Amino acid sequence: MTVGMHLALVVEDDRAVQKVLRMMLEANGFRVVIAENCARGERDARSQRPDIAIVDLGLPDQDGIELIKSVRTWSPMPLIVLSARTAEAQRLAAFEAGADDYVLKPFSAPELLARVRAALRRHARGEIPSGKLELGGLSIDLSLRIVHQRGGTEVRLTPLEHRILETLARNRDRVVTHSQLMKEVWGPNRADTRSLRVFITTLRKKLELDPTRPTLIVTEPGVGYRLVVDPELGDAASEIPASD
Amino acid sequence: MDVSSKYHIAPAAANAEDCPSGRECLLVVLGSSTYDLDLIHAGKALAEALYAPWIVVDVQSPGVNILPDQDLDRRRELARIAETLGAEAVMLHGMSGAKTIAAYARLRQATKVLLGSPARLGWHAVAQHFRVAALKRLTNGIEIISLASRSHHRAPPPGNGPAHSRLSQAPSRSRWGDYVWAVAVTALCTIVAFPLSGHVDLINLVMIYLLGAAAAGLMLGRGPSTLTAITNTLAFDYFFVPPIFSFLVFDSTYVVTFSAMLLVALIIANLIIALREQTEAAGAREHHTAALYAITRDLSVARESAAMVATAVRHIGEALRAHAMVLLSDDSEQLSYTPPPPAASEQRPAVNLTVAQWVAAKRERAGSGTRQFSDERGRYLPLRGSHAMMGVLVVERADPADVMLPEQLRLLDALADQLALALERARLAEVAHAAHLAAERAAMRNTLLASISHDLRTPLSAIAGAGSIVAQSSFALDVYRRVTLGRLIEDKARDMTDLLTNVLELVRLESGADILNKDWYALSDLIGLAVTRHESRLTGWQIKIDLPADLPLLYIDSSLIVQLLSNLLENATKYTPPGTCVCLSANRDGELIRLVVEDSGPGLGIEAPDRLFEKFARGRIEDDRGGIGLGLAICRAVARLHGGDIRAADSALGGARFEITIPHIKEPSAIETPSSAA
Numbered sequence: 001m002t003v004g005m006h007l008a009l010v011v012e013d014d015r016a017v018q019k020v021l022r023m024m025l026e027a028n029g030f031r032v033v034i035a036e037n038c039a040r041g042e043r044d045a046r047s048q049r050p051d052i053a054i055v056d057l058g059l060p061d062q063d064g065i066e067l068i069k070s071v072r073t074w075s076p077m078p079l080i081v082l083s084a085r086t087a088e089a090q091r092l093a094a095f096e097a098g099a100d101d102y103v104l105k106p107f108s109a110p111e112l113l114a115r116v117r118a119a120l121r122r123h124a125r126g127e128i129p130s131g132k133l134e135l136g137g138l139s140i141d142l143s144l145r146i147v148h149q150r151g152g153t154e155v156r157l158t159p160l161e162h163r164i165l166e167t168l169a170r171n172r173d174r175v176v177t178h179s180q181l182m183k184e185v186w187g188p189n190r191a192d193t194r195s196l197r198v199f200i201t202t203l204r205k206k207l208e209l210d211p212t213r214p215t216l217i218v219t220e221p222g223v224g225y226r227l228v229v230d231p232e233l234g235d236a237a238s239e240i241p242a243s244d
Numbered sequence: 245m246d247v248s249s250k251y252h253i254a255p256a257a258a259n260a261e262d263c264p265s266g267r268e269c270l271l272v273v274l275g276s277s278t279y280d281l282d283l284i285h286a287g288k289a290l291a292e293a294l295y296a297p298w299i300v301v302d303v304q305s306p307g308v309n310i311l312p313d314q315d316l317d318r319r320r321e322l323a324r325i326a327e328t329l330g331a332e333a334v335m336l337h338g339m340s341g342a343k344t345i346a347a348y349a350r351l352r353q354a355t356k357v358l359l360g361s362p363a364r365l366g367w368h369a370v371a372q373h374f375r376v377a378a379l380k381r382l383t384n385g386i387e388i389i390s391l392a393s394r395s396h397h398r399a400p401p402p403g404n405g406p407a408h409s410r411l412s413q414a415p416s417r418s419r420w421g422d423y424v425w426a427v428a429v430t431a432l433c434t435i436v437a438f439p440l441s442g443h444v445d446l447i448n449l450v451m452i453y454l455l456g457a458a459a460a461g462l463m464l465g466r467g468p469s470t471l472t473a474i475t476n477t478l479a480f481d482y483f484f485v486p487p488i489f490s491f492l493v494f495d496s497t498y499v500v501t502f503s504a505m506l507l508v509a510l511i512i513a514n515l516i517i518a519l520r521e522q523t524e525a526a527g528a529r530e531h532h533t534a535a536l537y538a539i540t541r542d543l544s545v546a547r548e549s550a551a552m553v554a555t556a557v558r559h560i561g562e563a564l565r566a567h568a569m570v571l572l573s574d575d576s577e578q579l580s581y582t583p584p585p586p587a588a589s590e591q592r593p594a595v596n597l598t599v600a601q602w603v604a605a606k607r608e609r610a611g612s613g614t615r616q617f618s619d620e621r622g623r624y625l626p627l628r629g630s631h632a633m634m635g636v637l638v639v640e641r642a643d644p645a646d647v648m649l650p651e652q653l654r655l656l657d658a659l660a661d662q663l664a665l666a667l668e669r670a671r672l673a674e675v676a677h678a679a680h681l682a683a684e685r686a687a688m689r690n691t692l693l694a695s696i697s698h699d700l701r702t703p704l705s706a707i708a709g710a711g712s713i714v715a716q717s718s719f720a721l722d723v724y725r726r727v728t729l730g731r732l733i734e735d736k737a738r739d740m741t742d743l744l745t746n747v748l749e750l751v752r753l754e755s756g757a758d759i760l761n762k763d764w765y766a767l768s769d770l771i772g773l774a775v776t777r778h779e780s781r782l783t784g785w786q787i788k789i790d791l792p793a794d795l796p797l798l799y800i801d802s803s804l805i806v807q808l809l810s811n812l813l814e815n816a817t818k819y820t821p822p823g824t825c826v827c828l829s830a831n832r833d834g835e836l837i838r839l840v841v842e843d844s845g846p847g848l849g850i851e852a853p854d855r856l857f858e859k860f861a862r863g864r865i866e867d868d869r870g871g872i873g874l875g876l877a878i879c880r881a882v883a884r885l886h887g888g889d890i891r892a893a894d895s896a897l898g899g900a901r902f903e904i905t906i907p908h909i910k911e912p913s914a915i916e917t918p919s920s921a922a
């Protein structure tokens with residue numbers, strides 16, 4: 001993995017976690033800036049221009065979500081939340097504030113690293129250039145609403161299925177919240193999660209190898225869906241709601 | 245009215261040192277004389293001087309009252325007045341007045357007995373003399389005080405209140421019709437006897453009249469019976485004894501016949517009346533006993549205060565034709581008053597809260613017929629438990645003009661006592677239940693602490709040990725050993741995290757608050773999520789998912805249901821060997837969604853599988869497979885929060901079967917389906 005010397009901003013107040021994160025990142029070729037509160041984090045983000053930020057939510061001066069909201073007003077840089085908060089509502093709030101990913105404490109170093117790299121790759125990749133997407137043996141032509149399966153057989157998508165897939169694909173490897181998805185697909189004020197569930201189910205039947213154990217369109221319970229493209233993220237993604 | 249000044253109190257009155265227990269108790273025995281009321285007032289004065297409780301006793305004994313001057317109404321009224329003045333009024337039944345009084349005096353540990361002694365010589369004086377003598381003989385050590393009226397008038401003293409005026413009215417309530425009947429009996433006897441005259445001996449005609457006297461005794465009161473006895477004798481003289489149709493008597497031996505006839509008639513009538521009164525009294529006592537028995541039985545069945553109160557109110561209504569209401573005291577002995585619902589308001593007495601609070605504070609009776617707040621319509625009785633005040637019973641006669649008779653008041657007291665005891669029983673039961681719950685909670689807490697401390701210490705010791713080895717530079721670990729130790733630290737830390745999460749989750753689930761974050765979900769989606777989450781752990785197990793295509797969306801909390809499924813899958817990996825088939829299936833059964841997780845493993849192997857869902861329960865004791873038995877408890881909490889349940893059983897596949905049922909909430913119709921949108 002060649003990332004050059006990425007600069008990572010760690011906004012975290014706990015010394016031990018700071019140390020672990022620094023060791024982990026530096027051992028993997030990152031330069032690390034550490035800020036112990038939101039104000040420092042904001043200042044360092046503006047002055048140092050980091051490539052990625054790992055943000056704790058429970059910070060001494062402010063909630064980390066405020067920092068994410070504030071950074072999102074001026075920068076598209078990847079923001080990964082690292083928090084002990086397990087509640088759906090808090091994860092949802094983080095995603096809606098503009099977080100790219102949410103990793104639960106206690107974290108495993110390889111998983112966090114995988115998320116960090118995936119976020120960086122996604123950020124570097126930008127938009128889908130040709131409107132064509134290759135994933136899991138499928139070739140999806142977003143402009144033609146046609147999916148080619150492994151054997152070359154065509155799968156036709158309905159306009160709504162297509163719009164859902166397109167929205168997920170534009171945010172591939174990122175969580176798209178239910179409300180975001182519904183707003184993109186149906187427009188505002190037409191929110192009905194039940195229709196969304198039904199469409200996701202039919203979409204999975206058309207795309208997934210085993211629709212009962214989806215690996216492409218992954219559910220983030222209580223938050224939304226994620227289209228998993230990055231092979232490195234595939235395994236890690238399933239570990240997200242590690243609340244058992 | 246200064247009552248005491250009218251009496252000589254025969255022996256020196258108040259010497260409290262006589263009483264060995266130091267506590268005086270005065271027994272006032274009513275005679276059959278007209279100045280019983282004076283006796284009651286004197287008793288009150290003496291009792292107040294002695295600071296002693298006093299009991300007014302009225303003995304109904306046929307042996308003493310030969311002369312028919314007793315009127316039950318008058319005696320009841322006297323007892324009522326006595327109660328109003330603060331005495332306890334008791335009506336005793338017995339053949340021998342002296343014996344009955346002596347026995348009762350001993351029973352109540354009376355120290356003084358106050359009796360009336362007629363100032364004028366006569367039948368009463370003689371009877372009373374014998375009674376006092378008998379009493380002195382029978383009551384060893386009890387002071388007998390004879391009270392003589394200084395004023396010689398026998399009429400009741402002028403009334404000083406409604407009670408007295410009522411007393412003076414009492415004789416006028418005797419039935420004049422009965423006296424007409426009394427004369428009619430004589431007339432009938434004469435009509436029967438007249439045709440026989442001349443055919444039978446005159447002395448046999450006397451038998452007809454005696455029969456008539458007996459009949460009068462059977463049907464009429466003492467006064468009319470006495471009248472019958474007299475008119476019988478006169479009629480016999482007038483119609484049959486020569487000279488006929490004249491009261492003159494030629495043969496002086498008939499005077500003996502007349503005397504014997506009169507005397508026998510009087511005795512027969514009196515004995516029959518006494519017998520009748522005893523029967524009636526027994527009947528009344530029977531009625532009271534039955535009422536008490538009924539309420540005791542019903543109260544013993546009732547378990548809660550509300551039911552007990554309802555029972556008591558119903559029984560008082562039935563037995564005393566009265567409306568009743570109970571104000572319950574709380575633990576701090578504060579009365580709680582719940583306003584009656586409007587529908588039942590006319591069935592309840594009007595409650596004066598001030599009086600009720602007074603009664604609760606003083607633990608004494610008040611209201612109608614008592615010394616306190618006597619102008620209240622209702623009677624307020626304290627419900628005294630053996631330890632605390634249970635509340636106040638308010639009773640009001642359905643008909644305000646209807647006066648409570650002493651025996652009814654005593655019945656009421658007995659009912660109140662029964663109710664108080666029952667209420668106390670209920671309260672003690674509540675306290676015991678609370679204590680039991682507290683003990684159970686304490687036991688639970690201890691188990692929890694023991695389990696958590698064990699399950700936290702074990703991984704902690706591993707972590708600390710492994711960490712110290714890694715930190716020791718002199719150990720010069722090779723890469724393999726370092727990785728092993730690092731992985732061990734990570735794994736154990738994860739176990740601890742899981743434990744902590746489980747404990748916190750269970751606490752959250754059991755808080756009962758509205759914590760469900762429900763939405764519409766496809767069960768297949770959630771099952772897939774749970775299976776993928778355990779992907780790494782489940783390698784080696786065969787996972788089968790069997791869902792019908794038409795399974796509806798469920799309105800559930802997704803993360804909780806995922807957790808439920810995860811816990812069941814985790815259990816399967818813990819308690820079945822690799823290679824075991826784990827099957828997840830679901831079906832709709834009417835209004836229920838049934839979700840089944842079963843395996844072909846070794847099975848549960850315990851008698852009562854539902855015990856598994858209790859906290860800290862594990863199938864097999866002393867298991868080193870981790871966890872402190874919270875996983876299934878969480879499953880149950882989740883299922884129940886969704887209005888469903890979870891059951892464990894043996895599976896047809898050979899292993900364990902966990903069946904979750906969740907009520908199916910129908911989807912509102914208008915949703916876009918793929919076909920309609922396409």
